[in-house]
Amino acid sequence: MTTMVSAAEEFVPPSAPDFWQPLVGTGAFAVTRSMIVMLLVTLVLAVVMVAATRRLSVVPGRGQYYLEGVYGLVRNSIGRDIIGSAHFRPYVPLLFTLFTLILLNNLMGIVPPVQFPTMSRIGFPLALALGVYVVYLVAGVRRRGLGGFLRNLVPSGLPFWVVPVVFLLELVTFLITRPVTLTLRLFGNMFAGHILLLLFALGGEYLLLHGEGLLKLVSLPAFLMFFLFTAFEILIAFLQAYVFILLASVYIAEVYADDH
Amino acid sequence: MSALSDVTAAAEGGDGGFWEDAYPVIPHPGELIVGIISFLVLYVVYRRLVVPRLEKLLAERRKGIEGGIERAEAMQAEAKAALEQYRAQLAEARTEAAQIRDQARAEGQQILEELRAQAQEESARIVARGEEQLAANRQSVVNELRGQIGALAVDLAGRVVGESLEDDARRRGTVDRFLDQLDGMAPGTPGDGRTGSSVFVPGGDR
Amino acid sequence: MEGNLAIIGYGLSAIGPGVGIGLIFAAYVAGVARQPETRGVLQTIAILGFVLCEQLAIFGIALAFVFS
Numbered sequence: 001m002t003t004m005v006s007a008a009e010e011f012v013p014p015s016a017p018d019f020w021q022p023l024v025g026t027g028a029f030a031v032t033r034s035m036i037v038m039l040l041v042t043l044v045l046a047v048v049m050v051a052a053t054r055r056l057s058v059v060p061g062r063g064q065y066y067l068e069g070v071y072g073l074v075r076n077s078i079g080r081d082i083i084g085s086a087h088f089r090p091y092v093p094l095l096f097t098l099f100t101l102i103l104l105n106n107l108m109g110i111v112p113p114v115q116f117p118t119m120s121r122i123g124f125p126l127a128l129a130l131g132v133y134v135v136y137l138v139a140g141v142r143r144r145g146l147g148g149f150l151r152n153l154v155p156s157g158l159p160f161w162v163v164p165v166v167f168l169l170e171l172v173t174f175l176i177t178r179p180v181t182l183t184l185r186l187f188g189n190m191f192a193g194h195i196l197l198l199l200f201a202l203g204g205e206y207l208l209l210h211g212e213g214l215l216k217l218v219s220l221p222a223f224l225m226f227f228l229f230t231a232f233e234i235l236i237a238f239l240q241a242y243v244f245i246l247l248a249s250v251y252i253a254e255v256y257a258d259d260h
Numbered sequence: 261m262s263a264l265s266d267v268t269a270a271a272e273g274g275d276g277g278f279w280e281d282a283y284p285v286i287p288h289p290g291e292l293i294v295g296i297i298s299f300l301v302l303y304v305v306y307r308r309l310v311v312p313r314l315e316k317l318l319a320e321r322r323k324g325i326e327g328g329i330e331r332a333e334a335m336q337a338e339a340k341a342a343l344e345q346y347r348a349q350l351a352e353a354r355t356e357a358a359q360i361r362d363q364a365r366a367e368g369q370q371i372l373e374e375l376r377a378q379a380q381e382e383s384a385r386i387v388a389r390g391e392e393q394l395a396a397n398r399q400s401v402v403n404e405l406r407g408q409i410g411a412l413a414v415d416l417a418g419r420v421v422g423e424s425l426e427d428d429a430r431r432r433g434t435v436d437r438f439l440d441q442l443d444g445m446a447p448g449t450p451g452d453g454r455t456g457s458s459v460f461v462p463g464g465d466r
Numbered sequence: 467m468e469g470n471l472a473i474i475g476y477g478l479s480a481i482g483p484g485v486g487i488g489l490i491f492a493a494y495v496a497g498v499a500r501q502p503e504t505r506g507v508l509q510t511i512a513i514l515g516f517v518l519c520e521q522l523a524i525f526g527i528a529l530a531f532v533f534s
Contacts, residue, residue, distance in 0.1 A: 016283070016284040017280050019284060020279055020280045022279075027279065028279070028289045028290060029290040030279070030290060031290070032290065032291060034291060038291075038294055038295060038298050039298060041298075042298040042301060046301070046302055046305045049305070049309075049310045050309050050310065053309065053310050053313040056313060056316075058324055068314070092311055093303060093307040096306055096311060097302050097303045097306045101299065101302055121284075121288060121291050122284060123287040123288045123289070123290075123295050124291060124292075124295040125295075126295070127292055127294075127296040128295065130296065131296075131299055131300075131303070184285070187284075187285075191284060
């Protein structure tokens, strides 16, 4: 990142270091802006959810109606339909936690006083993906035992010389590809989306402040695009939260699928 | 957004350090730890409090709906029973009506039979009386004709033979003999009403 | 001219997923148009396919930053 002086003279496009924002201290354990957002979101979610579920009535009010809508989406459309009605119950808290946490954190990228997507720092999506990773590995080993779990990686009926290759591929998929893609997808979407927003905002600002003559007018379409992409980010925020728990359920459901 | 740049610029006033220029795909340990802790805390809260409460609500609602269904089923059963009862009554009434109808028909038949028998009897009686009357008429006609024919025949015979047969007793004897002869010539007995072939039965007498 | 070759690489890597996502949603639209009642099932499958396809582009952007 260049200094402000140079920023005033020539346009510096947003880049990865823009997301490194330590508030207290430096180094590996610095308290960063995204940490604060994350903790804030967690606190808000915990308090709001506990308060909202304190007095539930069979005939829902307005707030309870929305809460039940979200819960029903996670529980029925994803949990029950993908994992299966026999096994999904223990995983509902996990899925609901993931969904609300990711959704609210993603929305924090747009909500004005915060405007920083927590998930654009890869540590947070990695933490969530590790949670899913541990859950589906433990569930798989617990269901079939370690040997059964490993044996189940390879579909039956393959010629013997393919078995080691497939086994290796599946092992890599299970142990490496899945958590990595789960992490990178969420991170990449929020990161790229926020860079895009930064680009339109900073570019529009630069054109407005430092453009010459008619070039100042070009900042208008830039700001317009900024608004459009902000709206688009709302969609992305929801979609990524949905997709994250969708994939988590698919991975968990594989544990309970009887054949490979 | 300039605020963001300001913060960044302010933060990097000292040393940017490794983490500023690090690849964005390398997780920052502090953030990873905070992420894991937040996730676990929220998970525990959800698992202990939020999800059980929501599940309880759903179970209650399901129970309510099932209770409603049960009530509806009970009402339906009741309605069905009432319908059955009504149908049974209807069937009973129907059989009763059929019985009554059968009975009435039988009675009617009987009355008809009786009437018919009565009518037949009546007609038989009328026929018998008619026959009787006919026979009586016939007898009287025969008797009358017998007298007239006798007189005519005697008159005719007297005129033919030129001999006056004034003597009453003789004339009667002759006539009777003659008529007896006639009777003897006629086929069947003259008293029988069924034989209309006797020459003296007049067709338009009745 | 200034720039980064890695970003060109990302542009190239986005071609494949772009085509793939287009195909997935084309099939989804056709499927829903043909049988609207299967919308729910198809939606989940389409998003799953979209996600698996998109992950290649995400790899691309991550690696672009790694090698920049």
